[in-house]
Amino acid sequence: xxxxxxxxxxxxxxxxxxxxxxxxxxxxxxxxxxxxxxxxxxxxxxxxxxxxxxxxxxxxxxxxxxxxxxxxxxxxxxxxxxxxxxxxxxxxxxxxxxxxxxxxxxxxxxxxxxxxxxxxxxxxxxxxxxxxxxxxxxxxxxxxxxxxxxxxxxxxxxxxxxxxxxxxxxxxxxxxxxxxxxxxxxxxxxxxxxxxxxxxxxxxxxxxxxxxxxxxxxxxxxxxxxxxxxxxxxxxxxxxxxxxxxxxxxxxxxxxxxxxxxxxxxxxxxxxxxxxxxxxxxxxxxxxxxxxxxxxxxxxxxxxxxxxxxxxxxxxxxxxxxxxxxxx
Amino acid sequence: xxxxxxxxxxxxxxxxxxxxxxxxxxxxxxxxxxxxxxxxxxxxxxxxxxxxxxxxxxxxxxxxxxxxxxxxxxxxxxxxxxxxxxxxxxxxxxxxxxxxxxxxxxxxxxxxxxxxxxxxxxxxxxxxxxxxxxxxxxxxxxxxxxxxxxxxxxxxxxxxxxxxxxxxxxxxxxxxxxxxxxxxxxxxxxxxxxxxxxxxxxxxxxxxxxxxxxxxxxxxxxxxxxxxxxxxxxxxxxxxxxxxxxxxxxxxxxxxxxxxxxxxxxxxxxxxxxxxxxxxxxxxxxxxxxxxxxxxxxxxxxxxxxxxxxxxxxxxxxxxxxxxxxxxxxxxxxxxxxxxxxxxxxxxxxxxxxxxxx
Numbered sequence: 001x002x003x004x005x006x007x008x009x010x011x012x013x014x015x016x017x018x019x020x021x022x023x024x025x026x027x028x029x030x031x032x033x034x035x036x037x038x039x040x041x042x043x044x045x046x047x048x049x050x051x052x053x054x055x056x057x058x059x060x061x062x063x064x065x066x067x068x069x070x071x072x073x074x075x076x077x078x079x080x081x082x083x084x085x086x087x088x089x090x091x092x093x094x095x096x097x098x099x100x101x102x103x104x105x106x107x108x109x110x111x112x113x114x115x116x117x118x119x120x121x122x123x124x125x126x127x128x129x130x131x132x133x134x135x136x137x138x139x140x141x142x143x144x145x146x147x148x149x150x151x152x153x154x155x156x157x158x159x160x161x162x163x164x165x166x167x168x169x170x171x172x173x174x175x176x177x178x179x180x181x182x183x184x185x186x187x188x189x190x191x192x193x194x195x196x197x198x199x200x201x202x203x204x205x206x207x208x209x210x211x212x213x214x215x216x217x218x219x220x221x222x223x224x225x226x227x228x229x230x231x232x233x234x235x236x237x238x239x240x241x242x243x244x245x246x247x248x249x250x251x252x253x254x255x256x257x258x259x260x261x262x263x264x265x266x267x268x269x270x271x272x273x274x275x276x277x278x279x280x281x282x283x284x285x286x287x288x289x290x291x292x293x294x295x296x297x298x299x300x301x302x303x304x305x306x307x308x309x310x311x312x313x314x315x316x317x318x319x320x321x322x323x324x325x326x327x328x
Numbered sequence: 329x330x331x332x333x334x335x336x337x338x339x340x341x342x343x344x345x346x347x348x349x350x351x352x353x354x355x356x357x358x359x360x361x362x363x364x365x366x367x368x369x370x371x372x373x374x375x376x377x378x379x380x381x382x383x384x385x386x387x388x389x390x391x392x393x394x395x396x397x398x399x400x401x402x403x404x405x406x407x408x409x410x411x412x413x414x415x416x417x418x419x420x421x422x423x424x425x426x427x428x429x430x431x432x433x434x435x436x437x438x439x440x441x442x443x444x445x446x447x448x449x450x451x452x453x454x455x456x457x458x459x460x461x462x463x464x465x466x467x468x469x470x471x472x473x474x475x476x477x478x479x480x481x482x483x484x485x486x487x488x489x490x491x492x493x494x495x496x497x498x499x500x501x502x503x504x505x506x507x508x509x510x511x512x513x514x515x516x517x518x519x520x521x522x523x524x525x526x527x528x529x530x531x532x533x534x535x536x537x538x539x540x541x542x543x544x545x546x547x548x549x550x551x552x553x554x555x556x557x558x559x560x561x562x563x564x565x566x567x568x569x570x571x572x573x574x575x576x577x578x579x580x581x582x583x584x585x586x587x588x589x590x591x592x593x594x595x596x597x598x599x600x601x602x603x604x605x606x607x608x609x610x611x612x613x614x615x616x617x618x619x620x621x622x623x624x625x626x627x628x629x630x631x632x633x634x635x636x637x638x639x640x641x642x643x644x645x646x647x648x649x650x651x652x653x654x655x656x657x658x659x660x661x662x663x664x665x666x667x668x669x670x671x672x673x674x675x676x677x678x679x680x681x682x683x684x685x686x
Contacts, residue, residue, distance in 0.1 A: 066643070067648075118661055122657070125658040136644065267460075302470035308464070309464045312452065
């Protein structure tokens with residue numbers, strides 16, 4: 001049965017890499033939830049928006065061209081230049097920073113101290129708004145994103161494993177890069193929150209808003225910073241997912257995939273987001289591989305949720321979440 | 329000046345506890361009912377019924393149901409689309425299995441089936457709270473849609489995977505199917521809406537409703553003063569799903585007539601109904617209606633103005649629509665987190681004093 005065994009291992013490996021991609025989105029959620037208690041549904045749309053902006057800048061599209069054409073009756077669409085990927089990346093980061101500032105200034109400044117559900121609703125409203133803005137700004141067509149990440153079967157792994165076990169593992173280059181990027185991202189984030197002044201302030205805010213305020217931490221600044229960080233994480237997620245399957249509407253749905261990851265890992269834990277992502281990734285691939293054909297396939301749509309649901313019944317705060325203490 | 333409680337004395341407890349204690353409100357309510365039942369059916373045409381009245385009425389029932397669960401009992405649910413699908417498929421199975429029984433009875437039974445499913449998916453709510461529960465209800469949403477998509481028994485092994493409402497009559501009038509007259513469909517939905525609203529209103533102000541609100545405000549405290557959380561939460565899930573199921577059944581059988589589950593009852597439907605109750609007002613029967621009206625009318629209006637009046641391309645208009653709806657939701661939350669119903673309440677308070685505020 002070694003064939004079967006190797007195939008299972010391959011499924012698990014691919015599941016792990018898919019899990020890394022889920023974790024990438026979940027990370028952004030955790031950052032914002034920890035610091036401000038906002039359950040940011042718009043994270044997926046932020047990834048879409050960031051990827052669209054990146055493509056738009058790289059291809060030199062004119063923002064709001066469709067709208068301008070509709071109003072003025074002109075026929076403009078491109079500036080006619082192409083922007084270098086690195087420069088475009090920096091510009092996109094600038095846009096995400098601006099977005100974070102606007103979100104804090106226009107929306108959440110006015111909603112301080114509201115209930116969680118109201119904040120959640122506001123982020124859904126934001127998601128709709130951003131989706132509309134993104135489509136209006138850059139057009140609703142499916143865009144190809146290419147920032148130089150190689151795609152396709154990794155020949156080296158295939159050949160080496162074939163020579164060793166007589167079985168070539170099929171692993172996508174993009175997945176390997178995504179894993180490396182995610183690992184770097186996590187190290188940077190952890191380093192930032194542990195060893196910098198702003199990072200400490202961020203953790204202080206996450207711990208206790210009022211205490212942080214009373215020792216002189218500016219909540220407003222921290223919240224803008226956290227939204228910016230989440231925007232950068234969204235950008236990375238958007239690049240990876242966008243390279244994988246094109247920049248299109250369905251990209252925003254990865255937010256839905258990240259939710260069970262969060263439930264499993266706990267809303268407040270960065271390691272939880274990673275481990276949760278890996279468990280979900282492996283779980284759904286294995287389930288689809290082992291049980292899927294028996295019950296009609298496409299189980300990936302719901303398996304993650306049901307797994308998370310069953311898991312939560314036994315551990316309501318998730319794997320790494322803070323213990324829920326209830327008082328009257 | 330008309331809106332006064334002066335001179336409006338209640339002489340019995342019954343009068344004191346009625347839904348509309350102010351005389352003007354009461355008359356307005358009767359007038360709305362009269363117009364809805366006796367005037368509108370004679371003037372509606374196909375466009376008005378299909379674009380505005382049917383979606384409004386059907387979404388009102390769904391919003392009422394979700395408002396019971398989320399607004400009154402405090403359990404956020406993102407599974408409304410899935411439960412509507414249960415209602416739709418239940419009524420389809422019942423209609424095809426027992427063609428001799430009236431379709432209206434089937435619709436109510438479909439509500440009952442949905443209530444059972446709702447209880448099943450409500451069970452985790454005893455352990456899981458807050459956002460964790462909201463995400464857990466997504467499990468219901470995706471799982472149910474998948475089940476209806478993949479198990480052929482539910483769509484009677486039809487080749488397309490769609491379900492189509494067979495033609496059924498009630499008192500000689502065609503109620504479902506392609507031959508349905510606009511005003512018949514309107515009246516059927518209106519009857520369901522009226523009954524649902526009256527039931528919901530009376531349920532939420534009785535002992536059951538108070539136990540829900542106690543759970544919503546603080547579940548531990550409620551448990552300590554003797555509210556049974558198992559009973560309160562599961563009854564909220566059951567009754568909420570009952571209404572949602574009825575709305576799903578109507579949506580399929582009377583309004584659309586043919587349904588492909590992934591498109592019609594997807595996650596977007598769950599969000600739409602949730603928006604309705606947030607914008608309309610959590611914990612308010614009237615809010616469910618006004619929220620449904622708002623979100624049904626707004627896209628129609630925007631489309632007419634942008635495409636019809638300005639002559640823009642439909643895709644630009646669609647993107648703008650997204651923007652405007654999103655912006656409006658955020659704006660409403662900032663201005664009045666308790667929804668349009670609260671604005672209405674404040675307006676009425678002002679009106680009682682007007683024009684002499686002291």
